[in-house]
Amino acid sequence: MTVTETNPRIEVAGVQKRFGTVEALSDVSLTLNEGEVLGLVGDNGAGKSTLIKTLVGIHQPDAGEIRFDGEPVTIDGPKHARSMGVGTVYQDLALVDALSVAENLFLGRKPVRKLGGVVPVIDEETMTERAERILRDRLDIKLDPDTPVEYLSGGERQAIAIGRALVTDPDIVLLDEPTSALSKAAVERVEQLVEQLKESGHSVIIIDHNLEEVRSMTDRITVLFQGRTVDTLETEAVSRDDIVSMMVSGKPLADPATAGTGQSSTAQHSPSD
Ligand SMILES: Nc1ncnc2c1ncn2[C@@H]1O[C@H](COP(=O)(O)OP(=O)(O)OP(=O)(O)O)[C@@H](O)[C@H]1O
Ligand SMILES: [Mg+2]
Structure with missing residues (x-):
């Protein structure tokens, strides 16, 4: 699952979002490259859903920048996001039962x-x-x-x-916990869908609390902790324990052999990473 494309489709740089006294996002930076599946992990309340909603214009960032294909953008709302080729599955599903x-x-x-x-x-x-x-x-x-x-x-x-x-x-797909509360067989179906999206050239961000699922589906993983990016790492280079350690400590891995891009996760990985 090597990342061959490094063409950034979405870049998030130093994004902040506050709700009253709650700082949901204090400093989030990440890059979604073309054709990759990026996992977004972090504890409950880390800011994952807020970030997705900020990417589709449900929330406007208080500070920082969002770039699409290198261009800084202000996203007016989900309709605008869809017109830019972004499809989103929200955490709360929001299907209408009677329809x-x-x-x-x-x-x-x-x-x-x-x-x-x-x-x-x-x-x-x-x-x-x-x-x-x-x-x-x-x-x-x-x-x-x-x-x-x-x-x-x-x-x-x-x-x-x-x-x-x-x-x-869409050519960019954002999935907020698409596998929560699913049976094993249904999870496999979602995993296949994500694989198909990747194979057909889509760029995908997926939020998932199950780290084994994240590890099997993604090319890279961004860890959030209390509203900030801890690090972004190649999935192949990290163990489950590494991810858990970043999620609970809020600190990047100490070992330089496996450590990624540090706080500035917008930096590109070199082939030796
Ligand atoms: N519209 C809102 N108004 C006020 N506070 C909010 C709002 N949306 C999110 N928050 C707060 O922002 C923080 C981040 O919430 P968010 O939903 O982004 O977390 P999350 O990482 O998606 O968590 P989970 O894994 O439980 O889904 C939480 O403290 C939450 O209560
Ligand atoms: Mg959430």
């Missing part, structure tokens, strides 16, 4: 056609066709698009949440 699989996939962005060339109406046929295609080609899951989401298993719901992030055909 069908197809309606959930296209929630808020259903295809419309013009009745009599004038009046916009939801194009149910196109929606069903596109839903079938996403279920079959992207998720490899056998489900009727008309099934209400309330009847789905946890794994199926998670797949639909991921499918929803893929509807706009």
